[in-house]
Amino acid sequence: MDLQPPLLALNRGGFILAISHKEKGMSYVLSSKDLLGLKDISKEEIELILSTAEAMKEILFRDIKKVPTLRGKSMVCLFYEPSTRTRTSFELAGKYLSADTVNISTSTSSVVKGESLRDTGRTIEAMGIDLVVIRHSCAGAPHMLAQEISASVINAGDGMHEHPTQALLDMFTIKEKKGRIEGLEVAIIGDILHSRVARSNIWGLKKMGANIRICGPMPLIPPNISDLGVRVCSSVEEAVEGADVVNVLRIQRERQDKGFFPSLREYAKIYGIDKEKLKGAKEDVLVIHPGPVNRGVEITSEVIESSCAAIEEQVTNGVAVRMALMYLLLQGGAKNEAAD
């Protein structure tokens, strides 16, 4: 596939250079000190993050994965919920950019003694940190923290609300594989109701000009979801018909307080993505999944291991996207470094 050349690249010090004359008029800064969600950022900001991630990805394939870009900056990962991908990729992204990184495990911190999020935030800010990456079970927790502290805050998932960096890495993967996002038909399948990944994907993909269809058990489809400009389909086959991309969601069993479908076996039969259900999609359909995967429930091993799936590449791209965000928030972009 013919991919567009990158708009941005890194100089020897790990700072971004504009390498396309067309992009000289582009802003190289984000409008906020924080990244809290995709609902409130512009298409141009999403494009800037994706272009910067493209430049950052090159670092991941070097023998020595280290640039001095964020030397002297420090970040804390503050996760009130479990995570493998998001927390590890933020930590590695910080290390690859030479930031000092610290993980706080809430189960071994003063949170278990009853310390509030506000006080925990102020305490770590008093130690001089520049960035807090937070995951919390309550929607809006990152927004509250961002108002309390002057350090930057990145939302790594807040309840059922948003998971913006997941959606950004999903869009990065789509753009990398398809060469564009605008005009693509994207099917999002599964537990939409509890999915912060679905919400951030819908905000982001709509801004980038994709058309979105969704499908899942009716109790897991939020009322009024079509107000967001998505088409609700009554079967997986209808949702997948002619799709360029199928984004399969994890069943969020930890957020389901009642039975939303009779059994996992029945869910797998009706909504699980297998080779048969993908037959109506475009021949070169791309299948993505945020992980962790419930193999054999929402997606079969055969699809996961097939060439149409990019689930491991999503993980790699997650590091590049998070490096880009940290760079843009902490270094302020390349406003003064754009090449002639």
Ligand code: CP
């Ligand atoms: N996709 C995602 O957020 O995975 P983790 O829960 O492992 O971070």
